[in-house]
Amino acid sequence: MVLAELGGQIASALQKMSNVTIIDEKALNECLKEITRALLHSDVSFPLVREMQSNIKKIVNLEELAAGHNKRRIIEQAIFSELCKMLDPGKPAFSPKKAKPSVVMFVGLQGAGKTTTCTKYAYYHQKKGYKPALVCADTFRAGAFDQLKQNATKARIPFYGSYTESDPVKIAVEGVDTFKKENCDLIIVDTSGRHKQEATLFEEMRQVAEATKPDLVIFVMDSSIGQAAFDQAQAFKQSVAVGAVIITKMDGHAKGGGALSAVAATKSPVIFIGTGEHMDEFEVFDVKPFVSRLLGMGDWSGFVDKLQDVVPKDQQPELLEKLSQGNFTLRIMYDQFQNLLNMGPLSEVFSMLPGAAAQMMPKGHEKESQAKIKRYMTMMDSMTNEELDSSNPKMFNESRMMRIARGSGRMVREVMEMLEEYKRLAKMWSKMKGLKIPKNGDMSAL
Ligand code: GDP
Numbered sequence: 001m002v003l004a005e006l007g008g009q010i011a012s013a014l015q016k017m018s019n020v021t022i023i024d025e026k027a028l029n030e031c032l033k034e035i036t037r038a039l040l041h042s043d044v045s046f047p048l049v050r051e052m053q054s055n056i057k058k059i060v061n062l063e064e065l066a067a068g069h070n071k072r073r074i075i076e077q078a079i080f081s082e083l084c085k086m087l088d089p090g091k092p093a094f095s096p097k098k099a100k101p102s103v104v105m106f107v108g109l110q111g112a113g114k115t116t117t118c119t120k121y122a123y124y125h126q127k128k129g130y131k132p133a134l135v136c137a138d139t140f141r142a143g144a145f146d147q148l149k150q151n152a153t154k155a156r157i158p159f160y161g162s163y164t165e166s167d168p169v170k171i172a173v174e175g176v177d178t179f180k181k182e183n184c185d186l187i188i189v190d191t192s193g194r195h196k197q198e199a200t201l202f203e204e205m206r207q208v209a210e211a212t213k214p215d216l217v218i219f220v221m222d223s224s225i226g227q228a229a230f231d232q233a234q235a236f237k238q239s240v241a242v243g244a245v246i247i248t249k250m251d252g253h254a255k256g257g258g259a260l261s262a263v264a265a266t267k268s269p270v271i272f273i274g275t276g277e278h279m280d281e282f283e284v285f286d287v288k289p290f291v292s293r294l295l296g297m298g299d300w301s302g303f304v305d306k307l308q309d310v311v312p313k314d315q316q317p318e319l320l321e322k323l324s325q326g327n328f329t330l331r332i333m334y335d336q337f338q339n340l341l342n343m344g345p346l347s348e349v350f351s352m353l354p355g356a357a358a359q360m361m362p363k364g365h366e367k368e369s370q371a372k373i374k375r376y377m378t379m380m381d382s383m384t385n386e387e388l389d390s391s392n393p394k395m396f397n398e399s400r401m402m403r404i405a406r407g408s409g410r411m412v413r414e415v416m417e418m419l420e421e422y423k424r425l426a427k428m429w430s431k432m433k434g435l436k437i438p439k440n441g442d443m444s445a446l
Pocket residue numbers: 108109110111112113114115116117193248249250251252273274275276277
């Protein structure tokens with residue numbers, strides 16, 4: 001996932017600081033230096049990083065903090081809120097209303113994922129009960145109309161375009177008029193891109209915007225764009241009134257910080273992220289849970305929501321209570337595996353958990369992971385009650401392991417592997433000890 005490395009580095013800088021006994025100016029500077037390096041390495045623009053650094057120093061005034069203040073927590077919160085600030089312009093994007101026609105225009109460079117994202121956006125809203133329609137005003141790229149047509153047909157969304165007309169403004173106007181007459185409430189106009197920023201592209205964009213009067217202009221940006229992102233975003237913003245951003249290809253391994261800085265340049269919120277080529281690989285973007293996840297703090301809102309979806313209601317308080325006590329027994333692991341098997345796309349759930357758990361369920365390997373979990377559960381079925389209720393893996397001596405392996409038809413090596421997994425999860429679980437889980441994923445509420 002994009003930015004995974006950045007998140008890891010920031011989390012490790014914070015961890016290092018929490019290992020020192022006294023947090024003084026030197027420890028804070030050391031930590032900030034590491035975080036700055038990580039942000040720059042991920043392509044976040046230099047002026048933004050500098051600003052963030054000086055803001056954090058202003059918030060964390062070590063001299064003024066009276067003894068007894070949890071300095072580490074204050075520093076952590078300052079970093080959290082600065083990252084949120086970078087991604088949150090503080091004003092929400094226009095959101096289309098059902099049964100009232102809205103025009104949404106997509107802009108971006110060629111290859112950014114504009115056409116794919118238009119369909120994802122339409123499909124997302126169609127599932128929510130809107131009546132979307134797609135207009136292909138991209139007359140620059142040969143094959144653009146065919147691509148949009150193919151995507152739209154797959155998602156059963158009405159579309160408009162032309163193989164012969166070369167004036168994008170004319171197509172856009174005709175398409176919007178046609179769908180307004182058909183009572184569509186979300187008319188999406190896909191415009192041309194270019195390989196690089198060119199005056200002709202911006203002029204065309206301006207003309208299409210002028211003729212169709214969009215309620216919202218969405219700027220689509222590839223997450224791998226790097227340092228050039230800030231300038232690119234600014235150039236688009238200066239030509240049309242960009243009101244929202246969608247960052248694509250967040251499933252890749254790019255550094256991603258450039259795209260994040262670009263958000264600051266447009267002063268518009270990111271509303272969705274693209275996480276794959278398929279129609280439903282598209283997620284609503286929420287700043288706080290995103291930053292929480294980035295810093296390895298976990299997306300509590302997403303996690304708790306998911307838990308509430310599948311854990312029977314009467315078991316929820318008990319589970320959250322156990323979570324906050326940090327006492328992780330093999331039985332809890334068993335119950336959670338059971339829940340996870342019911343929870344649907346496992347990687348999605350795991351990616352919401354803090355830290356290490358995400359690695360257990362790599363995307364694209366859900367089947368194998370599911371089989372592994374079932375295998376582990378079969379082995380746990382051969383344990384005694386006392387063993388299941390214990391949180392001490394040392395109680396499994398060689399003969400017990402052999403007995404469990406025989407009872408479940410598995411190898412001793414696999415029993416050992418399962419216990420290793422248990423230790424890893426228990427370690428992670430113990431980090432949640434004493435944690436109050438906020439309802440909305442807002443870490444500043446902790
Ligand atoms: P356009 O030129 O901006 O209209 O870009 P396209 O929609 O044609 O997309 C360019 C390429 O990026 C295509 O191969 C898409 O399948 C791919 N793509 C778009 N969004 C994503 C995404 O979120 N993740 C991945 N992995 N690929 C994407």
